[in-house]
Amino acid sequence: RKKVTISTLRAMYRKREPITMITAHDFPSAHVADHAGIDVVLVGDSLAMVALGMEDTSEVLVEEMLLHCRSVSRATKSAFTVGDLPMGSYELNPEQALATAIRFVKEGRVQSIKLEGGKEMAPSIKKITTAGIPVLGHVGLTPQRQNALGGFRVQGKTKEGALRVLEDALAVQEAGCYAVVVEAVPEDVAALITEKLSIPTIGIGAGAGCSGQVLVQMDMLGNFPPGRFLPKFVKQYANVWNEAIRGIEAYRDEVKSGQYPASEHTYSAPKEEVEAFRA
Numbered sequence: 118r119k120k121v122t123i124s125t126l127r128a129m130y131r132k133r134e135p136i137t138m139i140t141a142h143d144f145p146s147a148h149v150a151d152h153a154g155i156d157v158v159l160v161g162d163s164l165a166m167v168a169l170g171m172e173d174t175s176e177v178l179v180e181e182m183l184l185h186c187r188s189v190s191r192a193t194k195s196a197f198t199v200g201d202l203p204m205g206s207y208e209l210n211p212e213q214a215l216a217t218a219i220r221f222v223k224e225g226r227v228q229s230i231k232l233e234g235g236k237e238m239a240p241s242i243k244k245i246t247t248a249g250i251p252v253l254g255h256v257g258l259t260p261q262r263q264n265a266l267g268g269f270r271v272q273g274k275t276k277e278g279a280l281r282v283l284e285d286a287l288a289v290q291e292a293g294c295y296a297v298v299v300e301a302v303p304e305d306v307a308a309l310i311t312e313k314l315s316i317p318t319i320g321i322g323a324g325a326g327c328s329g330q331v332l333v334q335m336d337m338l339g340n341f342p343p344g345r346f347l348p349k350f351v352k353q354y355a356n357v358w359n360e361a362i363r364g365i366e367a368y369r370d371e372v373k374s375g376q377y378p379a380s381e382h383t384y385s386a387p388k389e390e391v392e393a394f395r396a
């Protein structure tokens with residue numbers, strides 16, 4: 118499959134072909150997403166939780182994101198690859214935002230960056246896109262601001278709230294974003310926003326009216342122990358945790374019982390060599 122580019126994504130949008138996006142946080146998770154024919158791979162800052170075991174995304178550093186971006190980028194032969202700017206690395210001013218975006222391209226080897234925010238981020242988006250780095254926007258629920266939003270809440274449930282999300286989406290489009298992630302917004306609101314925009318919307322918890330969808334890979338693959346809280350929008354397409362437990366438990370049991378390794382897993386040397394060695 119040919120490398121997905123900004124033009125490929127534009128063509129999909131024109132044809133109303135849904136854009137598929139999934140997160141990846143290292144070489145294997147990117148490798149499998151790329152092989153499965155995903156259009157866009159996002160190195161989301163959600164890797165703070167799913168790959169590094171942190172409480173929330175505010176803890177992850179630029180250097181840590183860059184290491185993960187680099188490993189993902191080695192695996193994405195066809196998928197368009199996007200790196201997520203972590204909290205604290207872009208909010209100060211457009212210069213800081215551009216400097217961080219450049220590091221993501223030069224050191225992280227991604228084709229695009231994503232940053233959270235609406236109107237207030239427009240000057241930074243303009244600065245980065247003008248420098249030739251494609252920017253993916255992110256409006257609605259912006260997890261990096263969870264403390265200010267009062268937690269993970271659906272955005273745009275009131276007329277005023279919906280207007281705010283629309284204005285933010287229009288502002289990031291105007292500033293030069295090629296697409297925008299719309300997170301945790303009622304389906305009808307996200308569908309109307311999608312109609313009003315001339316760039317693709319990539320929904321997560323935003324219903325079927327968006328131009329594409331994104332999910333966190335570890336969530337949709339069920340790669341976590343049972344009982345963990347999952348947002349309503351997550352559909353679990355596999356149970357990687359159970360499969361991994363099954364395999365590792367079988368290995369443990371076979372080592373304990375002496376079934377593993379069997380003769381087909383072992384090397385042998387000529388008898389006389391072994392005899393000489395013994396003597």
Ligand code: KIV
Pocket residue numbers: 140159160161162163164201298321331332333
């Ligand atoms: O960090 C992340 O994984 C994201 C997506 C869920 C949009 O920002």
Ligand code: NA
Pocket residue numbers: 161162163201260
């Ligand atoms: Na993110």
